[in-house]
Amino acid sequence: MKTLQAPTRSAAVLAQLLERLDASKQPVDAHQYRTVAARLADMLADADTDWQPLLQQSPAAAALYENLHYADAGLCRSPLDAAMRAEMSARDAIEAARRRPASPDTAADAASAG
Structure with missing residues (x-):
């Protein structure tokens, strides 16, 4: 049985930033949003990491994770x-x-x- 790693601090910071961008009352720069989402998506693709704690804290990261894994799991986190x-x-x-x-x-x- 393989032990999964904890998410990195960088992933947590990106998830927090994505949350703030999602909740912003002001218009958000589309390039900035795509960049943050793409970097977090790259990290979420790591199957050796236990993403559950981060996904429970960040609805935006959970939605991104669900979209990345939709073909395999559908709306598994909804x-x-x-x-x-x-x-x-x-x-x-x-x-x-x-x-x-x-x-x-x-x-x-x-x-x-x-």
Whole structure:
């Protein structure tokens, strides 16, 4: 059995930077974002590293890891329950909107558009 290495400090710093870029309220330079993501992706390709602790701390790194390994594992890190609840909520909202009678303004807009 092979013992996996811990992620390097560089990988942790890149994951933190990617988190900050993702959460930025200001526009982010696309080249900078791609560079950080590409460097982290190169590191995440190392199969001799136990990435789980880093992926648990960094949703952005986890999403990148999942995308890199999608062909093998699909959406293995996505919380299925949360995705299913979101889909069911969306379905309920769509059904509620379909059942709601059209307001006079909406009906007039539809008639003038048609």
